[in-house]
Amino acid sequence: MNLTIEKAKEFYSKMLLIRRFEEKCIELYSSQKIRGFLHLYIGEEAVAVGLCDALSEDDAVLATYREHGHALIRGISAKSVMAELYGKIDGCSRGRGGSMHLFDAKSRFYGGSAIVGGGLPLAVGMALADKMQNRNRVTVAIFGDGAVAEGEFHESLNLAALWELPILFVCENNQYAMGTALKYTESQTDIYKKAESYNIHSKQIDGMDVVEVAKAAARAVEDIKDTSKPVFLECLTYRFRAHSMFDAELYREKTEVKVWKEKGPLVVFEKKLKELGLWSEIPVEAIEADIKDTIDEAVEFAENSELEPLEDLEKFVYSEVSNG
Amino acid sequence: MAETTYREAVRAAIDDAMSSDERVFLMGEDVGHYGGCYAVSMGLLEKFGEQRIIDTPLSESTFTGAGIGAALNGMRPIVEIMTVNFSLLALDQIMNNAATLMHMSGGQFNVPLVIRMATGGGKQLGAQHSHSLEGWFAHIPGLKILTPATVQDAYDMVGLALQDPDPVLIFENALLYNAKGELDLDAIPLPIGKAKIEKEGKDVTILTYGISVFKALEAAESLAKEGINAEVIDLRSLRPLDDETIMASVAKTHRVVIVDEGWKSGSLSAEIMARINEQAFYELDAPMARVCTAEVPLPYAKHLEDAALPQADKIVEAAIKTVGVS
Numbered sequence: 001m002n003l004t005i006e007k008a009k010e011f012y013s014k015m016l017l018i019r020r021f022e023e024k025c026i027e028l029y030s031s032q033k034i035r036g037f038l039h040l041y042i043g044e045e046a047v048a049v050g051l052c053d054a055l056s057e058d059d060a061v062l063a064t065y066r067e068h069g070h071a072l073i074r075g076i077s078a079k080s081v082m083a084e085l086y087g088k089i090d091g092c093s094r095g096r097g098g099s100m101h102l103f104d105a106k107s108r109f110y111g112g113s114a115i116v117g118g119g120l121p122l123a124v125g126m127a128l129a130d131k132m133q134n135r136n137r138v139t140v141a142i143f144g145d146g147a148v149a150e151g152e153f154h155e156s157l158n159l160a161a162l163w164e165l166p167i168l169f170v171c172e173n174n175q176y177a178m179g180t181a182l183k184y185t186e187s188q189t190d191i192y193k194k195a196e197s198y199n200i201h202s203k204q205i206d207g208m209d210v211v212e213v214a215k216a217a218a219r220a221v222e223d224i225k226d227t228s229k230p231v232f233l234e235c236l237t238y239r240f241r242a243h244s245m246f247d248a249e250l251y252r253e254k255t256e257v258k259v260w261k262e263k264g265p266l267v268v269f270e271k272k273l274k275e276l277g278l279w280s281e282i283p284v285e286a287i288e289a290d291i292k293d294t295i296d297e298a299v300e301f302a303e304n305s306e307l308e309p310l311e312d313l314e315k316f317v318y319s320e321v322s323n324g
Numbered sequence: 325m326a327e328t329t330y331r332e333a334v335r336a337a338i339d340d341a342m343s344s345d346e347r348v349f350l351m352g353e354d355v356g357h358y359g360g361c362y363a364v365s366m367g368l369l370e371k372f373g374e375q376r377i378i379d380t381p382l383s384e385s386t387f388t389g390a391g392i393g394a395a396l397n398g399m400r401p402i403v404e405i406m407t408v409n410f411s412l413l414a415l416d417q418i419m420n421n422a423a424t425l426m427h428m429s430g431g432q433f434n435v436p437l438v439i440r441m442a443t444g445g446g447k448q449l450g451a452q453h454s455h456s457l458e459g460w461f462a463h464i465p466g467l468k469i470l471t472p473a474t475v476q477d478a479y480d481m482v483g484l485a486l487q488d489p490d491p492v493l494i495f496e497n498a499l500l501y502n503a504k505g506e507l508d509l510d511a512i513p514l515p516i517g518k519a520k521i522e523k524e525g526k527d528v529t530i531l532t533y534g535i536s537v538f539k540a541l542e543a544a545e546s547l548a549k550e551g552i553n554a555e556v557i558d559l560r561s562l563r564p565l566d567d568e569t570i571m572a573s574v575a576k577t578h579r580v581v582i583v584d585e586g587w588k589s590g591s592l593s594a595e596i597m598a599r600i601n602e603q604a605f606y607e608l609d610a611p612m613a614r615v616c617t618a619e620v621p622l623p624y625a626k627h628l629e630d631a632a633l634p635q636a637d638k639i640v641e642a643a644i645k646t647v648g649v650s
Binding site for chain 2: 127130
């Protein structure tokens with residue numbers, strides 16, 4: 001990938017948008033403006049930004065409950081995500097989903113799934129439908145390392161390989177399945193090797209390096225579109241914050257977090273740009289100011305958005321217009 | 325009108341749907357090369373090919389989830405789960421995805437999926453292949469639950485389910501596959517959510533579904549000999565339930581027996597009783613009665629299994645007791 005100055009600005013801005021958006025979420029959570037489970041993506045921004053760079057509008061994305069970053073980068077507006085966190089009618093799921101269930105038909109964003117591994121079979125079916133209808137597009141299944149212990153992970157990889165389905169599996173290996181380190185839950189901690197055993201082309205990459213993620217994702221999407229076979233990417237990454245806002249984070253040493261923070265996506269990217277002589281051209285202050293405006297507007301929008309009327313409580317359980 | 329078996333009626337419905345809509349396909353264990361574990365899909369692979377009659381591995385959760393994904397992405401899948409006990413392996417997908425996506429997405433994503441499975445005891449298959457769990461699934465908002473008893477419904481309900489924009493589960497009692505009946509391919513189907521009065525009567529209402537409809541009709545014949553004229557209602561749809569037909573019958577007979585192949589505790593029969601209590605309490609002349617499966621995992625031995633399941637004689641007994649109370 002030829003890292004142009006435009007691309008560098010774009011990557012930097014997008015990663016910073018996720019970072020600042022979520023920092024605002026912490027503040028809003030602490031002041032009880034938003035509630036429920038809140039799983040932050042801080043530290044993992046390079047994966048969402050690098051991955052989405054490789055996708056076209058036609059491709060579909062299924063993510064987990066730690067999906068603010070993917071949602072924002074796939075095109076759900078900060079306003080719409082924020083209103084969802086507020087439980088308001090203008091939220092991307094009309095306030096019925098919350099942080100863990102962001103959905104958007106326009107950007108082909110199919111969640112926001114809070115059952116670990118539960119989105120993987122859906123991705124298999126999405127890709128199956130594309131294949132049956134001869135549509136040359138990719139379904140991306142994003143999941144964490146915890147999902148690897150679920151039966152559905154194995155069932156889904158088996159089916160995707162067996163049926164030669166156009167799926168990009170993206171494992172965000174942040175080293176912890178909730179609060180338990182991978183070494184306590186997996187006999188094989190190199191997750192890409194599990195995928196290889198299903199005859200899926202697999203690769204382990206540095207998930208803290210947005211350029212490496214973007215390159216690997218672009219290559220993977222190209223392969224999938226050429227061959228209609230799945231590809232598996234294991235992105236090694238780290239969440240700087242706790243699993244959720246309820247997590248006292250007693251299970252890992254501060255020194256470990258510190259080491260990973262030094263490899264953080266924004267730090268790594270800044271270093272890379274300095275090496276390339278591009279850093280001086282990144283208008284950091286202006287980007288920060290833009291993002292601040294975006295987030296301030298999102299909060300204002302969410303504050304002012306209406307609550308869904310109570311009489312609509314039972315709406316959207318079944319389709320309103322029956323084809324029958 | 326032609327006489328056909330329940331099995332052939334389901335097969336004809338799938339065949340017709342696949343012939344008229346390219347988006348329909350069938351997926352499940354043994355549905356293709358084997359010919360269907362209950363021979364429902366026999367011959368369909370030859371007609372429609374491997375692309376549309378898809379054999380799956382023994383991975384209930386993932387092939388059911390794949391059905392949901394395919395439905396989200398423009399197809400009209402029919403997922404066959406061999407037997408209701410195996411559906412528990414797919415319960416996460418059915419409950420957490422199929423039933424919730426519409427609501428969680430604020431109305432953006434409907435799931436036009438049909439799931440068919442065999443249900444019910446009576447074939448000495450023991451405690452892991454014999455249960456009637458449709459009442460459990462009927463607990464879940466977002467799903468529709470159909471239980472065809474007749475050959476006509478076996479045919480009609482597949483078509484109705486495929487036309488529905490939301491997930492529909494069809495429970496086919498395994499003992500009914502060989503049952504014969506009249507099938508009119510051009511009949512206008514009764515809609516989802518509509519019960520059917522199988523036999524009119526005035527003394528007691530017997531509410532049931534699936535194979536127990538025939539046990540109830542047999543019981544009604546015996547009751548007639550005792551001078552009791554029973555009304556037998558085939559609920560057909562367990563979610564939504566047809567409260568209107570139920571309450572109208574209660575208002576006519578003032579006595580109720582509910583026959584449910586599920587266990588009594590926390591069952592569909594309990595739900596129906598509660599609704600009658602809420603909506604038609606003052607129509608009742610006697611406490612409501614119910615005939616359910618004994619509170620045991622179904623045993624293998626024939627005499628024990630028969631004793632555990634609702635049977636015509638128990639329905640007769642319950643009805644007589646109910647009518648005798650005033």
